[in-house]
Amino acid sequence: MDIDFKPIQGTFNFCCTRCGNCCTGDMTIYLNPYDLYKMCRYFNFDTTDGLFLRNIIRLESAENNTWQPVINFRKKPFVFCPFLINEQDEQGKLKGLCKLHPDYKPLICSLAPVGRAICLDTDNDEFIFVKPAPDCAGIGSDITNDLSEIVKQKYKELSFQKRFFKLLEKCSEKSYKKDDYNRLLYTFSMNKNFPDILTDMEKMIKNRGNSPEKYL
Numbered sequence: 001m002d003i004d005f006k007p008i009q010g011t012f013n014f015c016c017t018r019c020g021n022c023c024t025g026d027m028t029i030y031l032n033p034y035d036l037y038k039m040c041r042y043f044n045f046d047t048t049d050g051l052f053l054r055n056i057i058r059l060e061s062a063e064n065n066t067w068q069p070v071i072n073f074r075k076k077p078f079v080f081c082p083f084l085i086n087e088q089d090e091q092g093k094l095k096g097l098c099k100l101h102p103d104y105k106p107l108i109c110s111l112a113p114v115g116r117a118i119c120l121d122t123d124n125d126e127f128i129f130v131k132p133a134p135d136c137a138g139i140g141s142d143i144t145n146d147l148s149e150i151v152k153q154k155y156k157e158l159s160f161q162k163r164f165f166k167l168l169e170k171c172s173e174k175s176y177k178k179d180d181y182n183r184l185l186y187t188f189s190m191n192k193n194f195p196d197i198l199t200d201m202e203k204m205i206k207n208r209g210n211s212p213e214k215y216l
């Protein structure tokens with residue numbers, strides 16, 4: 001995404017035209033464990049292993065020496081998210097639609113153009129306007145969006161995301177390696193509800209030293 005930070009104060013103007021530009025090219029879609037959980041439900045997978053084995057996601061080196069899952073974009077005939085589909089609208093124009101919309105969509109995509117900056121020390125959130133793509137057609141719209149409504153709608157997922165960021169910070173402090181991140185945060189089975197899975201991760205990371213064992 002094009003990083004153009006502007007704090008959002010109450011409302012902001014934006015309307016997605018579904019051009020699909022933010023789902024193509026040089027975009028990195030960072031996922032959190034709840035995004036993986038939703039994706040597994042979409043594919044009807046028993047565990048998140050299927051997402052890695054089917055090459056849908058991969059782990060990427062991220063800030064503070066952490067490893068985070070991202071969507072593997074397809075390379076041909078151009079670079080694009082595998083969940084992007086083109087459909088004709090009522091006027092016959094091609095529109096970019098997301099196969100995961102709305103229930104399985106990654107949080108980062110469903111919040112766009114709202115980005116989130118969390119200060120973990122103070123537990124404060126700041127929401128910022130992040131242009132989804134350099135040529136995003138939704139910028140300049142006169143449609144008004146209310147941040148508090150978005151936060152209310154996404155409250156559960158935002159809470160999960162904050163707990164995930166706290167876990168990332170702990171893993172970073174313990175200098176865990178890529179495989180450790182995979183085992184502790186991104187490999188889980190779907191036989192529990194997500195809050196319980198997250199609680200298990202928190203216990204595991206709290207109790208482990210520098211050599212985590214298999215989580216499943």
Ligand code: SF4
Pocket residue numbers: 015016017018019020021022023096112132133135136137138139
């Ligand atoms: S680039 Fe902007 S207008 Fe186009 S799909 Fe993304 S958010 Fe919507």
Ligand code: SF4
Pocket residue numbers: 022023029071081082083084085097098099100101105106109
């Ligand atoms: S998951 Fe959906 S919204 Fe996000 S990049 Fe892929 S197609 Fe676009």
